[in-house]
Amino acid sequence: MKASVRFPVSPTLLRRLAYTSIIANVAIVVTGGGVRLTRSGLGCPTWPRCTDESYIATPEMGVNGAIEFGNRLLTFAVGVIALAVVLAVLAQRTRPRGLLPLSIGVLFGIPAQAVIGGITVLTNLNPWVVGLHFLASMAVIAAAYACWKRTTEPDGPVTPTVPAPLRTLAGLTTVVSAAVLVVGTWVTGSGPHAGDQGAARNGLDPEAISQVHADGVFLLIGLSVALFFAFRAVGAAGAARAAGVLVAVELGQGLIGFVQYFTHLPAVLVAAHMLGSCLVLLATLGVLWATRERRPAAPPAPATTATPANEPVTAAV
Template sequence: MRITAWISFVLNVAIIATGGTVRLTGSGLGCSDWPVCTPGSLVPTPELGIHGVIEFTNRTISGPLLLAAIAVFVLSWRLRSRTGRRDLRAISAVVLGLVVAQALVGAFVVWFHLNANLVGFHYVASLVLVCVTAAFLVRMYEPPLPRERAVPKGFAITTHITTFVMAITVVFGVLTTGAGPHSGDAAIVRDGFDAELLSHVHAWPGYAALTLTLVLVAWSVARRLRPMRWSLALLAVLVVQILVGVYQARNGLPPVAVGVHMVLASLTAATMTVVVLRLKRPAALAS
């Protein structure tokens, strides 16, 4: 089951990368219909060119993604029957439900011709899936025992505040992208917000999250707390994410940098998820 769970996580990150490629290459309507590519053709026709291939490739990943989610759910169900582990079954059910819902959202994105708000929601749903699959991986490697807090209360509160600030950063990042030039198709109308203003608003909670993460790192290193290694990992990926964000803002939003920024946002959120889960430990492992 471990290999399958890792495949599920990787595919959820990969579909963000391919979805970003669709948007950043103007291939959002490379396939003009759903679930078929065009009326009368399941696959892209030669007339659609490279845009059809890019959009169809993104759709194709949805198949293995769904199969992986089903496989993890079935394996978790069988494991629960043998060991009584309900947590993994519950998380896998959430993943499966979100994968199906995400596919339906993707259909509406096409039917409504890349509505900026729907596209933004589509990305957020993918990011949530990455976080939930990361949570599954964390719990999979821990014994099914009662859990207890493993850090000082103040550290736990600071961690949750950091999570909230990062969520705000993501929301404003989605709004900023929705107002920017990369709509997925040249004819698509954006969401009407001022992209330049939103880019500055998006940066403020990002820097606040960096400051809070530095606090978590210093605190966890000084006290040798359970989330220490993952706090350091969070700091590393967040610093890279901010550097990429600054680079893209100062260089006219080059598509490759924007795509990297999108993928890094999901990995940052996933790492934050692991830090949160490390606030507790199985009771039997308490020192």
């Protein structure tokens, strides 16, 4: 049987493609926010077509149609990058365990996220569905991050780098970070940037839900600062650096959040805040990964030759 041809893909190229996938998925979150902030959410009034008669935006639809259709096209670009990662993984002669399922998860997560985006259009930008659309993007980013990290790790056993109580604290911080993202979508759904003049709001009191969100942010920052000092106390330098990055990102994100609230949510700051949400997620995952490491698998022990039972053993004189 003729051997199949395998196109060589270096591990370095694979890592770069996986990293590019993270960037692309963050970028489409920001551009998706731009669609909403420019009131172009219904620039294409239906889905999967842009209009009932056309899959693409027409000149009569104006700039809003062009913006919404352009964001839909970006989804294909992000999908192509994810497909390239899967193909690069398949081209490896040996691949880390779990890498292929992660890369496939990212690839299929992108069309799933696009379908939720289509539902937002079909439901006239229902704020709860819009929030789910954002959270689906966060899930894809998390999977893309895990895929990238797996390409940089040896294929060995997982070893903790910090004591168990600190791993639990890092897990709690991750849960609080996710909760802050969820509540943030509720704040957005109660605010003025609906994506279209006719889109409904979720009915929550903007001031009250913003306070809940702020309380969650304060808790998250407190936990992150505690992690930083606890990691330093046990000598976990890598984990302490990751926690320091998380605190810095959170402080920057919090500053943007407060400024945008007291300046009545200017579109530029709202877009920056959406980017900050992605960075907070990535920094949180960075802390979680820093609490463990993979070490190269130990080489197999050399085989020993046993002395036959009926063979006499001679002692050296």
